[in-house]
Amino acid sequence: MRRKSFSIHSPRRFFDYLTTFKKEIILATIFGILNGLSVVTTTYFIGKSVDTMVGIHQVRLKELSHIVILLLAITAITAFSQWFIQTLGNHVAYFSVAKLRKDTFSHLNKLPLRYYDQTAHGDIMSRFTNDLDYISEACAAIFNNVFSGMTIVIISLISMLKLSPILTCVVLLSTSFIFLVNWVVAKKSQKNFAEQQKKVGEISGFLSETIQQQKVIKAFQFEDTSQENFEGLNQQLQHVGERAQFISSLTNPLSRFIDHLGYLMIGVIGGIFVIKSPETMTIGIITSFIIYSSQFSKPFIELSGITTQIQTAIAGLDRIFSLIDQQEEPSDTTTDSSFSIHSGKIVFDHVYFSYLENQPLIEDFNLIVEPGETVAIVGKTGAGKSTLVNLLMRFYDVNQGSISIDGRLIQDIPRDKLRQSFGMVLQETWLFDGTIWDNLTFGNQHATEELVISACKEAAIYHFIDTLPDKFNTHLGQRGLSISDGQKQLLTIARTMISQPHMLILDEATSSIDTLTEQNIQAAFLKMMKNKTSFIIAHRLSTIREADKIMVMDQGSVVEIGTHEELLQIKNGFYYTLYHAQFKHS
Template sequence: MAEKRQRIGRRGGGPQGMMPGEKPKNFKSTMKKLMNYMGRYKVGLLLVLIFAIGGTIFNIVGPKILGKATTEIFNGLVSKVQGGDGIDFTKIGQILLSLLILYLVSACLTFMQGYIMTGISQKLTYRMRKEISEKINRLPMNYFDRMTHGEILSRITNDVDTLSQSLNQSATQIITSITTIIGVLVMMLSISPLMTLIALLILPVSMGIISVIIKKSQGYFKSQQEYLGNANGQVEEVYGGHVIVKAFNKEEDVISTFSETNEKLYQSAWKSQFLSGIMMPIMQFVSNLGYVAVVVLGGYLTLKSKIEVGDIQSFIQYVRSFTQPIQQVAQVANMLQSTAAASERVFEFLEEEEESPTSEKAVKLSEMDLDSSVEFKHVKFGYLKDQIIIKDFSAKILPGQTIAIVGATGAGKTTMIKLLMRFYDINAGSIKVDGVDIRDMDRDELREQFGMVLQDTWLFKGTIEENIKYGKLDATHEEVVAAAKAAHAHRFIQTLPGGYDMELNEEASNVSQGQKQLLTIARAILKNPKMLILDEATSSVDTRTEIRIQKAMNNLMKGRTSFVIAHRLSTIRDADLILVMKDGDVVEQGKHDELIKEEGLYAQLYNSQFEQSA
């Protein structure tokens, strides 16, 4: 239970993607891939670079010009006291006008670089999501067996969002920050090398304090994320199994467990937030000490006529401007780690091995008149190459026959159907349809020949009619109604608000499980395929409805090759051929009466279902 809770906690009620501060496995290689991926946007990125540098330089020059205005005012006041002409407002006006133009140009350049960079990041996001969406359809089924749905969704949503946001912020910020640091340092040195040295002495003190706080708080932040995930997982788990919790009177235990996790979350959260919160006040205190030292030294140098009064004001502004980009560079470095980690996960997905492409020489089923005979010949298969579960499966199915596949759970029944539809390719042997190996066929054309009704129903958000038409999008309303009637779904659909136009929600939870099953059966009937696959197709309906559906299915299966997987053996008594599977092999085959007489595995399975009632 604890492991399950921890696993769910990491999902946190939905795909969380990367944890903040997660590091990539190979930073250099990933960033190189990202740069290559962004190659098509190189003109835009060059403009961003030019505009960012230009906007920053114009912004940096501003304080020095403003200092000239301050010096002019100071000199004017001194002149007035000494009986001179006083303040030259015309010159000050010219200085301020040039400063205004400078800032306007800087703002325009900054706006342009932000606009272009936002466009690039959004185009990148759009392109990545499009490629991921297309990639999903080209991936083999075994990828989805080893990856959770949440993990895949995380790469499409969270990781791409993280990449887009961090790229948009970090790319421009690192350019402006580095330009600002270099530019401000040059301007400070041009005013006074001595004052610059004093200002730079503040940095090691500030960085030392920051590193100590970050090192201390990082552990608490990590614990906070871990316990937040655990708390979310516990809430999700209890909410999903609320009926079970109530039935077993486990409310107190659940509350106790959650309170314990919540307390740990509280302790780690307040410590991490407190340490994070005191960083800025401490930094400001150290910076203020530096300002005091700079002002005192500046005043002394002014008295010695080494610098002008306005230079002190300009220098203080430059000191303020100097510390901020250093902090930003530290943030960007961390952000780049997130960018690389998100990129790495996205590129891993895009570089996953795809299904083997269909050969150009593939047999075109659309050009064949299929009679739907199927032959399994010494088929061997394992989801893992070193763990073969279908060891030697052979069977020959004539056109129009109904084939029932029975056996205990894990015998390989559903696996055979997946192999037939080429969701997986076999390790050895062959599967032939009309004498043609299915590996020589186009997957899409092969699957087009089948209609499927599975035990696990799947309906999407949309109207009931849209769900029934899923296998035949050009079907008319009359054809939909006819299929629903054949599946005994028409009557209950009419009782629903909106009838065929009723909107199913995302989980189709506004209809019952049995009703969902009827809709999937109607969907298969409407498609009117050459071959049918029924995997426990009536498992979620009552006995009376099952009998009615079975009659409809019998009519539907006439003239079609049908594969029926059933646990309730009473439903497949009339099958043309029953294949009894055990540990991946066919151990018995024949008709119902023949197999009962043999008193083998099938007879044991069949009789066991009636022992209790007997």
């Protein structure tokens, strides 16, 4: 179904966030009424002041002085109430967006891994920054206009009807045309604003990717091509933005043009009434009416002036709610949190899985891993090695078949308990902006100092930490110490040891470590894996010789399985070929 170019569905959903601040809205409404009354009263007394000037040297000064003093007091009330309206409006706008941002982030934590694999991370970040900022700015602008404007519109309309119903019809007719113009322009330009926000997200994704991979870009002299790609995206954004801004910018001048035509008609018709019926229509009344009509149309004119902000915010709301509408990871089928690992026996039973429909990856996969067994998984790139880990951790669910631990289906185990049972060391290291201690105890907040030091020594990283001035309190990240990829990997290995998991998954865990250090860490790994069911994914076959079982995969299927010695006995087999390809020069 074709998506409508202009929709109020997202603003309606956001209205639920605004109504959580009922007290602030009520207070802003009260001050809005006060502000509206003071503004309209000012207009009334301006008209009265004009009528005190009867003619040359015929001014009722005493009456005029009283009016001037009263106008000063009313102006002070107007300024005071307007300040309160802006303060409350900003509070409602920014706090409601803060709540929306919180809900969006909370929803992100519930999304399946598939969403992150298929969505540019820069685009997600753009929704949290650009889109939500546009929403808060537009919301604040609208509130500042609406709270003070709604009372002025109502009272001005009543006042105009009392002064002249015919002239009021002229004002209502011109205002109707203003509404019509705004609606037509908004409908025509909204799709361009949606496309503009999409392009902003694409550029954010491109920048995020480019900044993170500067080393690779420079190594391959890709700067010029990267610049061309950026300029292409930037030019697309420029063209879309120009179309959106140009069409939307028509609203304010067109609205003012129609409004000024209304003034002209009021002047002409009002002048005729003054000439024909001076006793019922005075210059002061015409003056008041023109000001009333100006005040009546002012909120609509001001709204037309922020049409661009409003449309950008609506496009941002569409993008935010489209993220919130993404299907969450299916809920656990059980709330039983009593699960614990007894032996660690794992069974893959006729497992089928594919990332994309019509592109099968794993078909009829069967494997039994005995308690405490170490299983190494090897094979060519794309053979399905890491996919098995994704299925075991329930980052993805199997299409058919089942996986069980200690006789219990993993679908019947709460995800938190399941993932808590495994310790993972991945090829892609991740350390957050914080101290070394915070990073090491990430998986075990109650770890003792003795445990942390022991793990760091076993991971061959303690000496490095001990040489730092602040030792474990050294800050890592953009504002702190920069360390090598190898040192990062050693820290993640120590972090896994500190978490003291029941089972282990090592996915290219020593890929960034030199051979000598790797040999030292192998001993630590063997100690950590003792009596624990473990999976090792490795391309360097020297790291898996001690595995109880080596499983060779190809195109999602197990083609060979056995110990290191057993597999080498299969002449020209998969493992035999892989092993001798790595060690043919040894």
